[in-house]
Amino acid sequence: MRERMEQYARLMRLDKPIGIYLLLWPTLWALWIAGKGKPDLPVVGVFILGVVLMRSAGCVINDYADRNIDPHVARTCNRPIACGKVTPREALILFAVLCMLAFVLVLFMNTLTIYLSFVAVALAALYPFMKRHTHLPQVVLGAAFGWAVPMAFAAQTGEVPRVAWLLFVATVLWTTAYDTIYGMVDREDDLKVGVKSTAILFGDSDRLLIGILQVLALGALALVGQAASLGGYFYFGLALAAGLALYQQYLIREREPKACFRAFLDNNWFGAAVFSGIVLAYLAGAGVVNSTQ
Numbered sequence: 084m085r086e087r088m089e090q091y092a093r094l095m096r097l098d099k100p101i102g103i104y105l106l107l108w109p110t111l112w113a114l115w116i117a118g119k120g121k122p123d124l125p126v127v128g129v130f131i132l133g134v135v136l137m138r139s140a141g142c143v144i145n146d147y148a149d150r151n152i153d154p155h156v157a158r159t160c161n162r163p164i165a166c167g168k169v170t171p172r173e174a175l176i177l178f179a180v181l182c183m184l185a186f187v188l189v190l191f192m193n194t195l196t197i198y199l200s201f202v203a204v205a206l207a208a209l210y211p212f213m214k215r216h217t218h219l220p221q222v223v224l225g226a227a228f229g230w231a232v233p234m235a236f237a238a239q240t241g242e243v244p245r246v247a248w249l250l251f252v253a254t255v256l257w258t259t260a261y262d263t264i265y266g267m268v269d270r271e272d273d274l275k276v277g278v279k280s281t282a283i284l285f286g287d288s289d290r291l292l293i294g295i296l297q298v299l300a301l302g303a304l305a306l307v308g309q310a311a312s313l314g315g316y317f318y319f320g321l322a323l324a325a326g327l328a329l330y331q332q333y334l335i336r337e338r339e340p341k342a343c344f345r346a347f348l349d350n351n352w353f354g355a356a357v358f359s360g361i362v363l364a365y366l367a368g369a370g371v372v373n374s375t376q
Contacts, residue, residue, distance in 0.1 A: 091177060094146060094163045095139035101348055102142065105261070106228050107134045108354025109254040112361055113235035116246065116311050120365025126238050129188050134231070136188070140181035141207045141227070147174040148211035156272040182207075195237040203230045214273075218284035221266065225258035246310040253303035260296035261350040263289065264335060267343040290335060297328040304357060313364040320360015327353045 114122040153165035163169035206227035213220035236247040266282030334346035
C-alpha cells in the first residue's frame with residue numbers, strides 16, 4: 084500500500100513542486116490585489132489547497148494523455164504510467180478524485196466562483212491533448228493557470244473587474260514564455276514523436292519570441308499596477324522580475340537543455356518578485372482607487 088501511495092504521489096508530481104509554485108504565484112497576486120492587501124484568510128486557504136489539488140490533477144491527466152509518448156522520451160520514460168507502475172484506469176480515477184476534492188473546496192465559495200470552476204476543470208483536462216492538434220499548447224496552459232485569477236477575484240469580491248482580466252492576460256503571457264523555455268528542453272524528443280509546442284513553432288526565433296512574451300507580460304503587469312494604484316514598491320518588484328527575465332535569456336542563449344531547465348525553474352523567483360512588490364505596496368498604503376477598474 085505504501086509503495087502504491089508513493090507512485091500516486093509521483094504521478095501527481097508532489098516530489099517536484101515547481102508547478103505548484105508557478106500556479107500559486109498568480110493566484111496570490113490576484114488574492115492580494117482583490118483583497119487590497121488583506122485577503123480573507125479562509126479564501127486564501129481554500130485557494131492554496133485548490134492549487135495543490137488542481138496542479139496534481141493536471142499532472143495526472145497529462146501523464147494519462149502522454150502514456151504512449153512518455154516511454155519514448157528520456158526525461159519522462161520513468162514516470163509511473165510510462166513504466167507500468169500505475170495503470171491508465173487508476174490515473175483516471177485519481178484525476179476524478181482530485182477534481183472532486185477541489186470542487187468540494189469551491190462549494191465553500193460564492194456562486195460566481197463555483198460557475199468559474201467548471202471552466203478551470205475544462206482547461207485542465209483539455210491542455211494535455213492540445214499538443215497533438217496545435218503548436219500552441221503553452222497558450223492553453225497559460226489560460227488554465229491564469230484562470231485562477233478571475234476565480235480569486237470572484238471569491239474575494241463577488242465580481243471580476245477589469246484589473247482581474249489584465250492580470251489574467253499577464254499570467255497567460257508569462258506562462259506561455261516559461262513553458263516555451265520548458266519546451267526547449269524536450270524539443271528534439273518532441274520532434275521525433277510528433278508532439279507540437281511553441282518551442283517547435285518558434286524555431287530559431289525562440290529566444291526572440293520568448294523575450295517578446297516576457298516584455299508583454301511585464302507590460303501587462305505594469306498596467307495592473309497602474310489600475311490598482313500600487314505605487315513604487317510594486318514597480319521595484321517588477322524591476323526585479325525584469326532582471327530575472329534577462330537572466331533567463333542569458334541561460335537559454337545556447338539552447339542547452341540543462342540551462343533551459345534552469346531558466347524554467349528560475350520563474351519561481353519571477354513570481355515571488357512580483358508578489359513581494361504587491362505585498363510591500365499594500366503595506367506602504369497602496370490601494371485600488373476604483374474597485375470597478
